[in-house]
Amino acid sequence: MEPASTLPTLLMWAWLLPLISFVAILFFGKHMGPHGKGAAYLATVAIVGAGLLSFTALFGVWLPNHPLADAAHASDPLHGNHGIPDDSHNGSHSDAPTSAGKHAHRAYHGATDGGALRNTQRDAQLALNIQPVALLAEHGSLAEHGSLNDSQAHANNKTPPYYNGDFYTLAAFGPLKLSIGYYIDSLTVAMFCMVALIASCVHFYAIGYMHDELHEFTDSEVTLADGQPLKRPGRYHRFFQYLSLFCFSMFGIVIAGNMAMVFVFWELVGICSYFLIGFYIERKTASTAANKAFIVNRVGDFGMLIGMMALWSSLGTFSFGDTKDADGKFTERGIFSLLRTAENDYHLKPAGDMAFEGHRIMPTDSDGEVQSGDSDNRAGQWLLLVAGVGIFCGCVGKSAQFPLHVWLPDAMEGPTPVSALVHSATMVAAGVYLAGRFFPVFSPEVLLVIAYTGCITLVIAATIAITATDIKRVLAYSTVSQLGYMMLALGLGGWVAGMFHLFTHAFFKSLLFMCSGSVIHGVHTNDMTEMGGLRKKMPVTAYTMLVGCLAIIGAGIPLSTIGFSGYYSKDAIIEQAFSFADLNPVHWPLKWAPVAGALITAFYMFRLWYMTFAGKPRNQHRYDHAHESPRVMTLPLVVLAVFALGIGWTVPGTSLKVTNLLEQSRPVGTLATTHGELLPSLVLPDEHRSHEWEFRKPAGIAAFATAALGLLLATVVYLWRFLNPDELKQRFRSIHAVFWNKWWFDEIYGALIVAPGLLLAKWITKFDLGIIDSIIHGTAATCKGGAKVVDAVLDRTLVDGSANGMARGTWDLGLWLRKIQTGSLRQYVMLLVISTVLLFAAASYLQQIIPGQ
Amino acid sequence: MAQFLENLTLFGVRVCPWPWLAYGIAGLVHIGLIINLVAVGALIFIWLERKISGRIQDRLGPTRVGGKFGWLQTLADGIKLLTKEDLMPNGADGLLFKIAPYISFCAAISAFIAIPFAGGAYPWIAQHLNVGVFFVLAVLGLEVFGVILAGYSSASKWSLFGAMREAAQVVSYEVPLGLCAVVPVLLAGSMDMVVIGDIQAGLFTNWLVFHDPFTFIIFWVFVTCATASVNRAPFDLAEAESELVAGFHTEYSGLRWSFFFMAEYGSMFSVSILASILFLGGWHGPFPITSWLGLGGETGTAGWGLAQVLGLANVLLKGTIGVCIMMWIRWTVPRLRIDQVMATCLKYCTPIAAVMFLGATCWHYKLPNKNFFGLQNYPPGVYEVHEGWDAQGVETTDPPNDPPTYKNKLAGESSQPRSASQVTWDKTTILASHSLNSKLRTSPTTGTGAGSPPHSKKRIATRRERSMLISTTTNGLRGIRSILISVGGSC
Amino acid sequence: MEGIYWPSVFFLLFGGIACAFAVAVLFSKNIVRMAFYLVISLAATAGLFFLAGADFVGAMQLMIYVGGTLVLLVFGVMLTSQERFVEMKSDAGDWVIGIFAGGALLVVLIWAAFSIPAWQGMDAAEANAVAVKKTVTPIAMGLLGFRVDAPDRSGYFFPFEIVSVHLLVVLVGAAYLARAKRKTTSANLATGD
Amino acid sequence: MPYFPLANILTEPVGAAHYVVVGAILFTCGVLCMATKRNALGILMGIELVLNGANLNFIAFGSRYLRNDANTLGLDGQLVALFVIVLAAAEAAVALAIVLNFYNNHDSIDVDRADQLHG
Known part of the structure; x- marks a missing residue:
């Protein structure tokens, strides 16, 4: 299997299958089976087929050709260069900023097999957690080496393995090429698998959930002028049509090989979410929410356009990857390799044209007062800042980050399967994915912006979630909060941590949403104050949701490798935060916000679970009518619960785990401690540093303690009822008002x-x-x-x-x-004949009398 | 025939000193043979029809005249018809009334001019036309003209209605009939009936009806349309006794009436032979007995003659069986209404024929030279188009020392005395046509132009025709070209 | 008999028949007989085509004109065959003008035809030397766009397609024009008219 | 004055001119049919004659037996004649339809009655 050809083909078909399904349903949806039921099967078959193709791509093509870290160190370009010390860069970084003493971490000096040693340590530590004390000791010894040597001595990581190319070139305007291209690395493949898997579950779930739409649908929330509820024909097939388009668009973003294509599919995702949020278009709230989502996203997209323009005008390409000819020579350079050149040891440095372009936007800044870097470089840095923040604006909109987070909770108006999809794998994931994809372009200053945005988002959203009573709204704010975690992780330099959390969160959040949908389906209300005690009525839902809750709060045995999926990713983020704050004590909020967030998360999640499933029924009528959902809905729950439990685990006997897979596509040049150019005091730590025991221990303890505290609080208040929540509400009225009104x-x-x-x-x-x-x-x-x-x-x-x-x-x-x-046909004919003869005669006569013939 | 007579010498004296005499005698002999075939055939078929209808209706049929089977019954009928009074209605258009039966009869006979009765390099055919299929269809279409004139000139409403129905019916059925006939033409790449018949040599699996599923279906469409176009039951609306008394021949009696019947049976016979040549192997039996027995060989030998006679017997037998099947249908199936007749043509036969034509074309394109049984034993010459042009459209010139061919001899270029055994045959001559024109133009010079050298190189080039071999065993562009050329050859 | 050039004899025969029956068409009063004479004239014309080496066109003439067009014509004749239409006389004045004008036209045309030496025909030896060429395949290839006889001339594929579509349109249009009109008024229904 | 080679027509090949003469006769007869017949079908027959006369010319000018020089139409003559035949068939179909319609509306096929377009 030649990955360069098979991967694009497999993924292309995985990508196009939902499109085919969409087109087919678009034209024939109404006629597919009774009441368009066949549309659901078609869409499901398409997405399952896409999933099969994606997993084939992952297990059949990618993994055999790109063994994970343990399997083959030498062959892996990512790890291979760790063992090769790059002496030539020692000098260039000798004037690197201060705080070298604090960089007491892995320092690999030349001749030894330090790279292999380190890898072995790290992998062992991640996988089995053998002898932390001994590791600590080793780190200690290494740290002494590090203090002796220059901390920057080890080489930066190269461009990860990827395959890129164009499926089809739409147009070429001079150097600007608009094409449908692909850029495939392990992140792409993993995203495909994740999206397809979750979307498949959502499709299955929706087959059951949307069955109301099969017949004439009575929308009790819309009252017509005559007081009657609205009755309208069911839109079953329409729903699946949108779902297919949604999946197609998300796949498009993931596979996209250039910014222009990302933008196109970005907007397609937006319009799909618009359709789906406004699925109950007759409801005023739904149409308003759809409009809100769309318009708020436009605000972010405006920034994204600015960022794209900045990059395009200065770099002249939209493409991510380099185009090489058969000999391996560059024919066209992509954004990443233009900004992080091998000559520059893959550190971010503005490309040549950027300085010139930068002057345009920062004309007054040419007389720089900072000694590092010349004025041109600073102008380029400003342009990079503009580009990075611009791109990130798009991510802010799509991933519902502060201050554009307002649309996501309102998006609850869509059907619950849509929420499950929007909140896990597609819409909001697109923003985080793009931030991850553009990671090499973000300068430390931009990353700081990202980190603060994520930090604010996670805290604000978590606080709002405490007071919400709508079950889906709690989950929605929890999503916003978790997205804040991801952004925070990315902003702190924790690329793998952030992307890993994207994966784990996708599974448990879709699980939670589908559980909540199952509850709503069972009791016909969103309001948690009318639920309670449902555990007995709907056990499958209750316990799968419990798994989800435990996963989201990161339940696990502290300092071990045993836990729910969230345990791994959240701890990784907190470790990264500790590691970052260790180098940048000024930014202490970034250290404590995730810890505080973990506490609040645990509190509101178990508040939700207790209010819904535990205790006594608050509304006996609804309780009596509650019932477990049909198997087509619970089966995806169980599947997702399994994944929510185990997505962070290593497959026994192999080194196959998500983080290892993600590590393969770690963006170029992010495995080194870097410093801000505009903010020289800003230090961005190497992500691997966070795995050191020095940070693992406090982070793990803090995470566990906060989560346990939150869980305990929730239990005290909502299960044991030692504290009456209503009294608390009265007592902290002002704070409750802030939270209840979503900070206004x-x-x-x-x-x-x-x-x-x-x-x-x-x-x-x-x-x-x-x-x-x-x-x-x-x-x-x-x-x-x-x-x-x-x-x-x-x-x-x-x-x-x-x-x-x-x-x-x-x-x-x-x-x-x-x-x-005269109107007489025969006379006309006669006239014709006579005039013909006369013409002949005239011609002959003329021929004779004209001289010179 | 004409060439044979032209060169025939008895006791050292040429029998025909002038070529036109040879042609005249040959023509008379042909005409005599054909008229005899139609007239005697009609006698036999009328008797056969009465016997068959009798047996189908559980009675004996004629038994008296001529012995046990009543085999002279038709002769007796004929004598009776001859002695009948020749009536003509008062209001009739005399000229047209009198001439109409002869038009039908002539058309029926004319069809036999182009029908070969035995194939091979020297086919037994009155006039070897390279547009034979086309000619036969055209002439069969003429037969309706007599019917219409008869219907009109009888000054009878019954007759007029019959003629109108006949006109509508025949004109409509010519379309699917032509479509059906085009398929064998396409597969053979020629409209020459001799070629179409000769490609079906060998086992019966080589018959074009078994060439592929489409030809198998289209054969039955052809049978239906042929039945309709010769105005036989269940399509005999023009003479529907129950409604129109006797249709177009209500007012006819005596010999004129019998001419209509001879025309009807003649055309039945001719379409049956046409079907057998187009689809059922023509003069080739189901098993290649002649080649097993080692017959054939040099033209003019006894073996060859025996093989030709066997072929003749095959053609006549197949034609007779076809006629018998038509009779069987007539006495089995009730007559349709006129709207049903038209619906059968327009709604069923024409679309089916069109689709089958397409299918056969696709088959021919995808699996050239292969039939339904997966065999590949069509003679290679089947898919060669022999013309005086090569694939680039450039006229080809011959090597100077080509052996003399049939064409050369026909043109009178060679001065050697020819006997049939001396003539060298090659593949091209099978397809060589000698149209009316070429015969008229070249034959007078054979006597006088003997020994005259070739005038110029150009003349040689144009006289000699080279074969343009189109390989059909490869697909792709060349395959397309072969389709184009075979369609072109069939148009 | 020895000096007779037979193609010329057949030309005289066919041409004579064609002209004679064309004149018969002109002077016949009965519409059906006119049609009959026309058939004979056209069939003789087909013979002339054969004689000129255009055997395919001749066969087409037989099949389409004689077999198709005239059947249509006769069909029309019968549909309108009432006594008053079978023989319709024209004015004598029309005849006089017609004969004079037509005669003048004929004279002009014949005079023109014989005034060009190249049209006079070849001598016998030259005519005998002309190669026999079949026309079916070249015509068919020409209609399909390949000119095998004269590669420098253009093919007729496009006109062929246009004519095909034209025929289809014409036939549909003719069927539409000639369709039976439904009598819709209730009075007609009541009277059985 | 042109040379009329009628004397030796039996012993010499005919030329294009002879064909043209036959065509002219057919043409004239057709034109006169159109000009003198009152029956619409007669006029149709005249048209057919006219077309045949024209066809004869095409065939004659394309025939290499009648005029064997470089200026012959060659197969083009035959192809054009084919088109004329096909179009004549189409024209006849339409004309018959028109005549039938005329008959249905006016109960007559006298073209002299069809003079609503007179000035």
Whole structure:
């Protein structure tokens, strides 16, 4: 199997299958089976087929050709170069910033087999957690070496293995090429598998969940003018049509080989979420929520466009990967390799043109006061900042980060399977995925912005989730909060941690949402205050949801490798935060926010679980009618529960685990401690540093302690009822008000943006009506008057006169010619014959009398 | 025939000193043979029809005249018809009324001009036309003209209705009939009936009806359309006794009436022979007995003659069986209504024929030279198109020392005295046509032009025709070209 | 008999028949007989085509004109065959003008035909030397766009397609024009008209 | 004055001119049919004659037996004649349909009655 050809083919078909399904349902959906039921099967078959292709790509093509770290160190380009010390770079980094003493970590000096040693240590540590004390001791000894040697001595990581190319070139405008391309590395393949797996579960689940739509649907939430609830034909096939398009779009983002294609599919994902959130379009709330999601995303996309323009105008390409010819020479360089060149040891450095372009946006900044780097370089750095923040703006919108997080909770108006998909694998994942994909472009300053955004988001969202009573809304804010975790991890340099959390979160969040959907399906309400005690009625839902809750709070045995999936990823993030804060004590909030977030997460998740499943029923009527969902819905729950439990584990007997897979596509040049150019004090630690015991221990203990504390609090308040939540609410009324009203974000936006916008529009309307219209009316009146004059003088006498004269002449001629037209066919023929003969005669005669013949 | 007579010498004296005399005698002999075939055939078929209808209706049929089977019954009928009064209605258009039966009869006979009765290099055929299939269909279409004139000139409403129905029916059925006939033409790459018949040599699996599923289906469509186009039951609307008394021949009696019947049986016979040549191997039996017995060989030998006679017997037998099947159908199936007749043609026969034509084309394109049984034993010459042009459209010139061929002799180029055994045959001559034109133009010079050298190189080039071999065993562009050329050859 | 050039004899025969029956068409009063004479004239024309080496066109003439067009014509004749239409006389004045004009036209045409020496024909030896060429395949290839006879001339594929579509349209249109009109008024229904 | 080689027509090959003469006769007869017949079908027959006369010319100018020089139409003559035949068939179908319609509307096939378009 040649991966360069098979991978794109497999993934292309995995990508196109949902499109085929979409097109088929679009045209024939209504006629597929009774009430369009066949559409569901078609869409499900398509996504399952895509999943099969994706897993084939992963296990059949990628893994055999790219063995994971343990299997073959030497052959792996990622790890291979760890063992090769790069002496040539020692000098260039000797003037690297301060705090070298604090960089007491792995220092690999030349001749030894340090790389292999380190790898062995790290993998052993991650996989089996053997003898932490001994490892600590070894680290200690290494640290002494490190203090002796230069901390930057070890080489940066190269470009990860990838395959890129174009399926089809849409257009080429000079150097700018718009193409449908692919960029496939292990992240792409893993994302395909994850998206397809979750989407398959969602499809199966939706087959059961959406069965109301099979027949005429009575929407009890929409009241018509006559007081009757709205009745409308079911839109079963339409739902699956959108789902297919959604999956297709997400696959498109993941496989995209250039920024332009990302943007196209980015917008497709947006429009799909618009369709799906507004699926119950007759409900005012749903249509408003859909509009809100769409418009808020536009704000982010505006920034993304700016970022794209900045990159394009200075780099001249949209492509991620390098294009090489058969000899391995570059024919066209991608963004990543332009910004992180091998000459520069894969450190981020503005490309040549960026300085020039940078001057345009930062003209006054040319007289730099910072000694590091010349003025041109600083201008380029500013441009990189603009580009990075711009791209990140898109991610902010899509991944619902502060301050654009307001749309995601409202997106609850869509059907629950959509929420499960939007909140786990597709829409919001797209933002994090893009941030991960563009990671090599982000300078440390941009990463700091990302980190703070994620930090704020995670705290705010978590606090709102505490007070929400709508079961889906709690989960929605939990999603926002978890996305904040991911962004925080990325911003702190923890690429693997962030992406890993994306994967684990996808599984347990989709599980949680589908469980909540199952609950809603069972009790027909979203309100947790009307639930309670459902554990007995719907055991499968309850216990799978319990698995989800445990996963999201990161339950596990501290400092071990045993735990739910969230345990691995969340601990990795907190470790990264500790590692970062160790180097940058100024940014202490970034250290404590995730810890605090873990506490709140545990609290609100178990609040949710207790309110729903434990205790006594609060609404006996609803409790009596509650029932377990059909098997087509619970089966995906169980599947997802298994994954939520075990996605972070190593496959026994192999080194196959998600982090190892992700490590293979670690972005170029991110395995080194770097420093900000614009903020020289900012130090971005190498991610591997966070795995050291020094940070593992406090982080693990903190995470466990906070989670346990949160769980305990929730138990105390909501299960044992030692503390009455209503009394607490009364006591902390002001804080509750803040949380309950979602920090008044919607109101603030309404007052700051929407109201001034409306006011401005009103003024402009007045300007339009009063001034512009009067100008136009005046002009029109003038023209009209002029025309009247011309009409009277010129038109009526001269033009009309001549036209009438011609008409009269024609009329008279016609009257005269009329006599010839007798209407008799035979006379016409006779005329023809006679005139032919006459013509012949005339021609012959003329031929004779004309001289010179 | 004409060539034979032209060169025939008895006791050292040429029998025909002038070529036109040879042609005249040959023509008379052909005409006599054909008229005899149609007339005697009609006698036999009428008797056969009465016997068959009798047996089908559980009675004996004619038994009296001529012995046990009543085999002279038709002769007696004929004598009776001859002695009948020749009536003509008062309001009739005399000229047309009188001439109409002869038109039908002539058309029926004319069809036999182009029908070969035995194939081979020297086919037994009155006039070897290279557009034979086309000619036969055209002439069969003419037969309706007599019917229409008869219907009109009888000054009878019954007759007029019959003629109108006949006109509508025949004109409609010519379309699917032509479509069906095009398929064998396509497969053979020629409209020459001799070629079409000769490609089906060998086992019966080589018959074009077994060439592929499409030809098998289209054969039955052909049978249906042929039945309709010769105006036989269940399509005999023009003479529907129950509604129109006797249709177009209501007012006819005596010999004129019998001419219509001879025309009908003649055309039945001709379409049956046409079907047998197009689909059922023609003069080739189901098993190649002649080649097993080692017959054939040099033209003019006894073995060859025996083989030709066997072929003749095959053709006549197949034609007779076809006629018998038509009779069987007539006495089994009730007559359709006129709208049903038209629906059968327009809604069923034409679309089926069109689709089958397409299918056969695709088969021929995808599996050239292969039939339904997966055999590959069509003679290679089947898929060669022999013309005076090569694939690039350039006229080819001959090597100067080519052996003299049939064409050369026909053109009178060679001065050697020819006997049939001396003539060298090659593949091209099978397809060589000698149209009316070429015969008229070249034959007078054979006597006078003997010994005259070839005039110029150009003349040689144009006289000699080279074969253009189109390989059909390869697909792709060349395959497409072969289809184009065979379609072109069949158009 | 020895000096007779037989193609010319057949030309005279066919041409004579064609002209004679064309004149018969002109002077016949009965519409059905006109059709009959026309058939004979056209069949003789087909013979002339054969004689000129255009055997395929001749066969087409037989099949389409004589077999198809005239059947249609006769069909029309019968549909309208009422006594008053079978023989419709024209004015004598029309005849006089027609004969004079037509005669003048004929004279002009014949005079023109014989005034070009290249059209006079070849001598016998030259005519005998002309090669016999079959026309079916070249015509078919020409219709399919390949000119095997004259590679420098263009093929007729496109006109062929246009004519095919044209025929289809014409036949549909003709069927539409000639379709039976439904009598819709209730009065007609009541009276059985 | 042109040379009329009628004397030796039996012993010499005919030329294109002879064909043209036959075509001219057919043409003239057709034209006169159109000009004198009152029956619409007669006019149709005249058209057929005219087309045949024209066809005869095409065939004659394309025939290498009648005029064997480089200026012959060659197969083009035959191809054009084919098109004429096919179009004549189409024309006849339409014309018959028109005539039948005319008959249905006017209960007559007298073309002299079809003079609504007179001036």
